[in-house]
Amino acid sequence: MEAFVLFAAYLLGSVPFGLVLCKLAGYGDIRQIGSGNIGATNVLRTGSKSLALLTLILDSGKGAFAVWLALYFLDFNAATLAGLGSILGHMFPVWLKFKGGKGVATTLGMMLALVPPVGLLACVMWLVIAASYNISSLAALVSILFTPFMAHHFYGDANLSFMLSLIVLLVWFKHRDNIKRLAKGEEPKIKKREKKE
Numbered sequence: 001m002e003a004f005v006l007f008a009a010y011l012l013g014s015v016p017f018g019l020v021l022c023k024l025a026g027y028g029d030i031r032q033i034g035s036g037n038i039g040a041t042n043v044l045r046t047g048s049k050s051l052a053l054l055t056l057i058l059d060s061g062k063g064a065f066a067v068w069l070a071l072y073f074l075d076f077n078a079a080t081l082a083g084l085g086s087i088l089g090h091m092f093p094v095w096l097k098f099k100g101g102k103g104v105a106t107t108l109g110m111m112l113a114l115v116p117p118v119g120l121l122a123c124v125m126w127l128v129i130a131a132s133y134n135i136s137s138l139a140a141l142v143s144i145l146f147t148p149f150m151a152h153h154f155y156g157d158a159n160l161s162f163m164l165s166l167i168v169l170l171v172w173f174k175h176r177d178n179i180k181r182l183a184k185g186e187e188p189k190i191k192k193r194e195k196k197e
Contacts, residue, residue: 002081005074009066009082013089013106016096017058018043021051039101041136041190059101060109062086067113076114080163083110087167091174102174104140107167111147115160118150134189137178144171 018038022030027046030038034045040059044052063086070082090106092098108126112119125143130136148164151157172179181187 001074001078005070005078005081006085006088009070009085010089012062012066013086014093014095014100015062015089016093016100017062018055018101019096021055021058022046025051027051037101038096040105044190056105059090059105060112062090063106063108063110064113067110071113077159079114080160083114084163084167086110087170091170102140103167103171104144107144107171111164115151115155117154118147118164121150122147130190135182135187136190137175137187138182141172141175141179144168 016038018040019030022028022033022043025046025048027033027048030036030042030046034042036042040052040056043055046052063083066082066086067079070079087103087106087110089100091100091103093100104126108119108123110119111122122143125146126139128139129142130139133139145168148161148168151164152161155161178187
């Protein structure tokens with residue numbers, strides 16, 4: 001059953017909404033724009049705030065939906081596994097040769113559904129840091145980093161804390177180029193629009 005839950009959630013998470021929406025809206029392949037990422041921050045570089053918002057909602061929604069389904073039909077442990085599966089699907093979608101997004105929106109959506117206090121605090125941290133520094137990656141890295149500690153405080157569940165720790169490692173791994181640019185002071189601002197070459 002665990003393998004089925006993980007696989008089903010992976011398939012749900014692997015739907016590349018940013019890529020699909022940009023193609024439908026006439027912007028072409030989002031992977032050829034800006035950072036090349038399929039997430040909402042890069043979709044914003046098309047100049048369409050509404051399309052970026054819709055991508056954010058759908059990417060976070062697939063993480064939340066995977067958790068809700070598992071909670072409804074199974075239990076909390078299965079929902080935890082489903083949350084992980086949805087994030088793995090977003091980050092490493094088979095349809096895109098395992099080159100997907102960085103998983104921040106899907107992670108936040110998953111946490112809002114699975115562990116609401118942790119998800120809400122992470123979202124608040126993201127908003128505060130993003131508003132202060134105007135750097136999406138910095139906000140994501142910091143807000144996600146503290147989620148295992150917050151989960152331990154609120155729930156005291158070792159399996160949950162371990163899963164969130166694993167997600168932190170995955171998110172930071174996917175942001176490795178951003179981390180290098182942050183260290184050099186070269187990371188672009190959220191509102192800086194990049195033109196297609």
